[in-house]
Amino acid sequence: MNQYLALCRRIVDDGVWVTNERTGKRCLTVINADLEYDVAGNQFPLITTRKSYWKAAIAEFLGYIRGYDSAADFRALGCKTWDANANLNEAWLQNSHRKGEDDMGRVYGVQGRRWSKPDGGHVDQLRKVVDNLSRGVDDRGEIISFYNPGEFHMGCLRPCMHTHNFSLLGDTLYLTSYQRSCDVPLGLNFNQVQVFTFLALMAQITGHKAGQAYHKIVNAHIYEDQLALMRDVQLQREPFPAPQLEINPDIKSLQDLETWVTLDDFKVNNYQHHDPISYPFSV
Ligand SMILES: Nc1nc(=O)c2c([nH]1)NC[C@@H]1CN(c3ccc(C(=O)N[C@@H](CCC(=O)O)C(=O)O)cc3)CN21
Numbered sequence: 338m339n340q341y342l343a344l345c346r347r348i349v350d351d352g353v354w355v356t357n358e359r360t361g362k363r364c365l366t367v368i369n370a371d372l373e374y375d376v377a378g379n380q381f382p383l384i385t386t387r388k389s390y391w392k393a394a395i396a397e398f399l400g401y402i403r404g405y406d407s408a409a410d411f412r413a414l415g416c417k418t419w420d421a422n423a424n425l426n427e428a429w430l431q432n433s434h435r436k437g438e439d440d441m442g443r444v445y446g447v448q449g450r451r452w453s454k455p456d457g458g459h460v461d462q463l464r465k466v467v468d469n470l471s472r473g474v475d476d477r478g479e480i481i482s483f484y485n486p487g488e489f490h491m492g493c494l495r496p497c498m499h500t501h502n503f504s505l506l507g508d509t510l511y512l513t514s515y516q517r518s519c520d521v522p523l524g525l526n527f528n529q530v531q532v533f534t535f536l537a538l539m540a541q542i543t544g545h546k547a548g549q550a551y552h553k554i555v556n557a558h559i560y561e562d563q564l565a566l567m568r569d570v571q572l573q574r575e576p577f578p579a580p581q582l583e584i585n586p587d588i589k590s591l592q593d594l595e596t597w598v599t600l601d602d603f604k605v606n607n608y609q610h611h612d613p614i615s616y617p618f619s620v
């Protein structure tokens with residue numbers, strides 16, 4: 338939690354105003370942030386200086402794991418975060434690749450599970466990583482990349498957290514995740530939960546101990562209409578100790594994640610938090 342607050346403070350104190358063409362808003366911006374999560378010690382990096390909707394964050398990630406491309410499928414899991422980008426983003430609404438209501442196009446999970454090969458067929462990146470790690474193999478390329486510039490025009494948004502790189506040292510699994518663009522008041526709440534949970538889940542289904550997760554962010558920003566709430570409300574609050582994440586131990590394979598797992602298979606224990614803060618969202 339302290340590293341999150343330090344990043345917020347750094348943006349408020351040292352950030353530079355940058356105008357963003359896509360949203361038409363100015364963002365207070367810093368470059369380069371390195372966050373680290375103690376998955377081994379189950380220090381769940383949930384924001385405590387406001388109420389954080391961690392279930393929606395896990396649901397969103399489960400949708401990526403399943404390769405979903407429809408905001409309706411995300412809603413069915415308990416996550417509304419793709420509604421606006423799928424249905425209110427003017428450029429995407431005009432795009433001939435959009436297949437209708439709720440379609441997100443070839444984003445995130447579609448690339449992770451069905452990356453198109455130029456000679457036909459698809460690559461299932463996640464399946465390959467799970468299979469290797471389950472055999473105790475780290476080929477130094479256990480990478481899942483959602484970043485496919487050749488298909489950006491076929492999706493509603495370029496991926497923000499775009500690459501997840503797993504590493505095995507002995508029987509301990511590590512994860513390094515890369516993010517090109519980060520909405521610190523809203524998106525990072527979710528992304529911290531997702532990086533942590535991804536490592537915890539992958540360790541569980543491949544039969545390894547979880548180590549640390551490393552989260553590397555390039556452009557970290559606060560939108561102009563979020564700044565006062567962050568500076569004058571959230572940053573004035575004292576954080577509580579980190580809660581713990583409990584995952585149903587019956588989840589044992591990628592197939593389990595693809596078929597029967599729901600949000601009821603995740604619990605957070607000892608979550609103490611301050612009141613909710615409703616930050617504006619930019620489409
Ligand atoms: N501007 C922007 N920021 C983002 O963080 C973001 C995007 N766009 N577009 C794609 C996804 C969607 N994500 C989102 C979208 C909405 C919330 C949000 O509204 N969160 C609220 C309430 C969530 C709930 O009730 O479930 C929050 O207070 O955290 C968070 C992440 C993250 N991404």
Ligand SMILES: O=c1ccn([C@H]2C[C@H](O)[C@@H](COP(=O)(O)O)O2)c(=O)[nH]1
Pocket residue numbers: 359494495497498518519520521523524525528
């Ligand atoms: O997982 C996510 C997804 C999105 N974001 C934020 C970061 C930016 O504020 C927007 C995306 O806009 P771009 O113009 O494509 O950079 O969404 C996030 O923080 N986390």
